[in-house]
Amino acid sequence: MQPNFGFNGTTITEFVLLGLVETPELQPVVFVLFLLAYLVTVGGNLSILAAILVESKLHTPMYFFLGNLSVMDVGCISVTIPSMLSRLLSHKRTVPYKACLTQLFFFHLLVGVDCFLLTAMAYDRFLAICRPLTYSTRMSQTVQKILVAVSWVCAFANALTHTVAISTLNFCGPNVINHFYCDLPQLFKLSCSSTQLNELLLFAVGFIMAGSPMALIVISYAHVAAAVLRIRSAEGRKKAFSTCTSHLTVVVIFYGSGIFNYMRLGSTKLSDKDKAVGIFNTVINPMLNPIIYSLRNPDVQSALWRVLMGRRLLT
Numbered sequence: 640m641q642p643n644f645g646f647n648g649t650t651i652t653e654f655v656l657l658g659l660v661e662t663p664e665l666q667p668v669v670f671v672l673f674l675l676a677y678l679v680t681v682g683g684n685l686s687i688l689a690a691i692l693v694e695s696k697l698h699t700p701m702y703f704f705l706g707n708l709s710v711m712d713v714g715c716i717s718v719t720i721p722s723m724l725s726r727l728l729s730h731k732r733t734v735p736y737k738a739c740l741t742q743l744f745f746f747h748l749l750v751g752v753d754c755f756l757l758t759a760m761a762y763d764r765f766l767a768i769c770r771p772l773t774y775s776t777r778m779s780q781t782v783q784k785i786l787v788a789v790s791w792v793c794a795f796a797n798a799l800t801h802t803v804a805i806s807t808l809n810f811c812g813p814n815v816i817n818h819f820y821c822d823l824p825q826l827f828k829l830s831c832s833s834t835q836l837n838e839l840l841l842f843a844v845g846f847i848m849a850g851s852p853m854a855l856i857v858i859s860y861a862h863v864a865a866a867v868l869r870i871r872s873a874e875g876r877k878k879a880f881s882t883c884t885s886h887l888t889v890v891v892i893f894y895g896s897g898i899f900n901y902m903r904l905g906s907t908k909l910s911d912k913d914k915a916v917g918i919f920n921t922v923i924n925p926m927l928n929p930i931i932y933s934l935r936n937p938d939v940q941s942a943l944w945r946v947l948m949g950r951r952l953l954t
Contacts, residue, residue, distance in 0.1 A: 651810035653733045670727045683929035684709040694942030700778045704760045712925035715749045719820040719921045739821035744802040751794025758852035759786040765859040769866045797848045808832045
């Protein structure tokens, strides 16, 4: 009997995603929890976006980037969670080879844009605090749009590189993925081909596409910290730092979970820790962002209240 060859001459035409839990009794609980998390995340991020559009005080570069970040977060969770919920409902755990690679591409595209937007936001804080006199010209609407466009181009190149690279691998053995979505570490473990070049590519591209933005963020905030510490007024220092704490919190969570996920490729066994990190990347991060950015920001809270009430309150 002829083998059923898939794409790239591989014998695997579909993968089996084990999901978060294999116990049937726990699957309804997981479904309800993640459905709620999805609705809260999408609702929260779209509310932030609506608040930015409604409130004129939020028509600034920082919130322009935050609005884009909210859209990316909605996309990021939508790439992974609805398909997981669908499999829980249908009790069908298989995912076609094509769909797996498509999910991988869009996940890395949206996470990549997130990465560069966080860098643009750090640059915005640097200009606002360290170069206030030239801020309006250096962070004009044209510059903002260019930064967002560059973020998309770089993220697209990154996602396409990894997707094309993984499509060259052969998958001819086990097709069971102990995860709830398709990603590089899990697919590397299933390949019959040598993944050494792919792993080197991941580290090299990761160094350029993630390491460089992280270095720029660190440099920006080093300058910001130095500038803030020169402010004599304690109230002035507190106000300057308060504009940065939300962004720094998001950066730490984003990069912390990402580094843990992709720097463990040498481990012989992918464990439930990888699922936990996956939940952080796909659910927790997008869900926390609206909370973090609105928690200590009265302007955002006021605009959110207007959105939720469905009308503009008198100022």
